[in-house]
Amino acid sequence: MDTMIITGASDGIGAASARQLKAHGHQVVLVGRSRAKTEALAAELAAPFHVADFSKLADVRRLASELERYERIDVLANNAGGIMGERQVTEDGFERTFQVNHLAPFLLTKLLMPRLVASRARIIQTSSIAANLFGSDFDVSDLNHERGYQPHLAYGDAKLANILFTRELHRRYRQEGIAAVAFHPGVVRSNFASETTHLMRFMYHTPLKYLVTISPRRSGRRLTALAEGKPGVDWQSGEVYDRNKPMPVRFRDEGGEVARQLWERSETMLASAL
Numbered sequence: 001m002d003t004m005i006i007t008g009a010s011d012g013i014g015a016a017s018a019r020q021l022k023a024h025g026h027q028v029v030l031v032g033r034s035r036a037k038t039e040a041l042a043a044e045l046a047a048p049f050h051v052a053d054f055s056k057l058a059d060v061r062r063l064a065s066e067l068e069r070y071e072r073i074d075v076l077a078n079n080a081g082g083i084m085g086e087r088q089v090t091e092d093g094f095e096r097t098f099q100v101n102h103l104a105p106f107l108l109t110k111l112l113m114p115r116l117v118a119s120r121a122r123i124i125q126t127s128s129i130a131a132n133l134f135g136s137d138f139d140v141s142d143l144n145h146e147r148g149y150q151p152h153l154a155y156g157d158a159k160l161a162n163i164l165f166t167r168e169l170h171r172r173y174r175q176e177g178i179a180a181v182a183f184h185p186g187v188v189r190s191n192f193a194s195e196t197t198h199l200m201r202f203m204y205h206t207p208l209k210y211l212v213t214i215s216p217r218r219s220g221r222r223l224t225a226l227a228e229g230k231p232g233v234d235w236q237s238g239e240v241y242d243r244n245k246p247m248p249v250r251f252r253d254e255g256g257e258v259a260r261q262l263w264e265r266s267e268t269m270l271a272s273a274l
Helices: 012-023 035-045 057-067 096-119 130-134 151-176 199-205 216-228 254-272
Strands: 003-006 027-032 049-051 075-078 122-126 179-184 240-242
Touching (some): 003 012, 012 035, 096 122, 096 151, 122 216, 179 216
Parallel strands (some): 003 027
């Protein structure tokens, strides 16, 4: 029985995958922002749960400390995220889209790394096709989007950051047994994008007759397949997938230089927030 931690587990993809993995006999650990929703799902699944708001890095540090109680972490699914509306700066001093989607899961993964390495864990990032649609002008010198902020561009950059983080995780830790993968979950019918007034709210909340979306259960199966899959056999570490096939990434990072810069800048930003 594997121990699998899923962030963003109180709703949508995370909740669907948690139900599937629990039904398959795994120990599922739920992490959500809403205490009421997360606690309700935990009661349904008889699963442990933790509450954390990724717009607060103090919450992430507390969460990492709480998660150290588990002897093994076989899977860490960094699934929490979202697209925001007007530009907001968190109490930690970072643009909220970037912090919630990348910086917070980056910090959580780093803090848990000794346990993850000991467990030879699979680390999964929920990315998005938005990385291709809106992230092609990714600028590692403007991660806080102080210039020309638009919600969809900030989200596209954050989802590309998930992919670059996956690649750099693979480069840095594959020799220590870590396998890292990212995936596009599809356009899912859920509460996602409920905080934005951008067009992407329409994409996720419009009636089906106007737009083809998929159910959280179906999208959750994509996360479940990666969580249960065998790296090197069912999927390749360092890759990003769409419908179980490698997804081409428009942004060119020859030699992985931008991925390395993103990692280093993320560490610097976190150090400044202490």
